[in-house]
Amino acid sequence: MSRPCINYKLFSIRPCTYSQINKAGPLVSRTFFSSAKHTTTGSVKMSPLSPESAKAIARLRAYKPPPSSYGSLPLSRRAAVLILLYADPEGELKTVLTIRAKTLSSFAGHAAFPGGKADTENETAFETARREAAEEIGLPNIGKPLFPPFKVEHLCELPASLARNELVVRPCVAFLHSYNETTGETADPETSLIPRLDAKEVAAVFTARFHDFLKKDIEHAAGKEGDDEDGPGDWYQGSWTTWHESDWRMHNFYIPISEKSITKPRPQTRLKSIQKRIQDVAITKLKERERSGELSRYKVWGMTARILVDAARLAYDEEPEFEHNSHFGDEEIIAKLRRIGRLGAIRRPGDELTRETMRKAAKLS
Template identity: 30%
Template sequence: MSSRPRRSNLLSFHRPTLHLERAPIPVLKPESKQCLQTLLHYRPPKQRVNYPKSRSAAVLVALFVGRYGDLYVLLSRRASTLRTYAGDTSLPGGKWEPRDRNLEQTARREAFEEIGLPIDNRKVPLLCILEPFIAGSPGQLIVTPVVVLVLDKTIKPILNTPEVASLFSHPLAALLHSEPPFATEQEMLELKYHTHHDVDWRGRGKVRMHRFLTGREAGGTKPIFGFTAGVLIRVATIGYGREPDFDVYTPDQPSQEERIAFELQVNPILREACRTEGIDPDKAPEPSSLRTARRSDGPRGHRRRAVRSKL
């Protein structure tokens, strides 16, 4: 009999049972309704890379319907006193803990602790769970986005002030556009709403980092950028079923799955966590073997748009 610890599936979650027709949503634009329906039916591709629970984390992408039927996402401004990423614009989330049954519960627990969002899946039902992202510097965490819909409009935020300075929202569809969804303030006229820069990733290709203004920069709020921007672009692309009006990826950008597989080969923290949990990191797929496979998060969109341009 094997003495290795039994691994539970952190990506298991209850099937969403939300029926939009019966949900307490007073106004919902057709585009917003289609977005929610698409997210409800989304299932991430089966992951081919095993990674340790102790290096797993989750973020909550909490959507809600605005006054005129558009979808917005809740974002927080991290406290300026935090040791890491102080003052950054972020999504609620954190590391998996042994008391969490799965990563959905991790994301919900962290959102409750940070901003007081109820864990009750009747008030905040699940829409879908996305494929994992690599995060941290260097990539020491594998982070899974959990997408939910806030139905209860009576919920009042309760901020954990040592961690969260403020809470605000941003239109989800605006993550697909290079032009701002808000009137630009005079002092912000010279700044572009969307910008990006490409960084070398371990000598294996360039990774594109995106940045979106929030319209609150004059008050000290930082733009949406990096990991948070990447997650929200992915959610918006899936939900609205179209590519952004800018190039999301560089031509040689490795997918998230490739990057996770490579980190398991070279990152000592991940490798040690794997061995502790009975996972052989040397049995992870070669990153190059994942490059030609069907992608859900990488340059597939770049290639798809390139093909369209030839038609």
């Protein structure tokens, strides 16, 4: 029997119109953000998008998140991730994900967005996400030029999510423009940009279709050559558990590995740091598992999967084909935890939310 969705009414979407979409080609308006004040700097053409993708980008651009406690949290509790979207040759949106290298202290080896902890009190969530993306996958930071014709537009921030290690994570959504105004052509990020990035803290960079994170099954989920056709449950599996003292839907997506959508940093033979050597070992082991057939899909799950589902719900204005929680983010429980004295400035090794702590916070009105 299906469990009811939980509605905390944590977000609202500002009504917007799409009168300019698809009347004379692709959407043409955009907003850029500077490294200092995130202000508008002009309008240029976007890369060709499908009608559905153009509307999705417009919804994300228009979205205004609810009030968040993120900015008032101690620095030690703040983190941000980058949801980087781009258009594939068919005009469909895809997103960039990583396999974290074993060099990372938390969640090593897991699929994740580029991102990490804030550095300073006055660093915005977008600045954190972009700085970490520069460090992890080599995407140039705010204010630094990308390889032409690529440009990054900041679209919106989503309600913050709560990690089990008591970090508050702010998702930041951005769009990678790849339309060349001079030639009228669109570059393919999977062949023209991603392989050129200097990924330093991940074992692999891979991509997946954004809209698929609302689907229970997908037809185009072909892995490496010779793989069998997808069967039931090959793309998505989900289950209910208890978290935040309420019913919680766990999402598990299995991304087929294909040569085009996967980029791995090249191991370096010259003298390098111990950290880099460990990363090289992680890359080599990952390749060996893929070649042997032991690993044919990357698993996206946990908070990363939930953020993807919520971001896709917002972008496409539709609900998933599978059961899910209806609220966006964890702003309510974050506020309650602060009221009982959690999420303080001092982070101790091994800090993790217990059921007793969550039960105490959940009782607050």
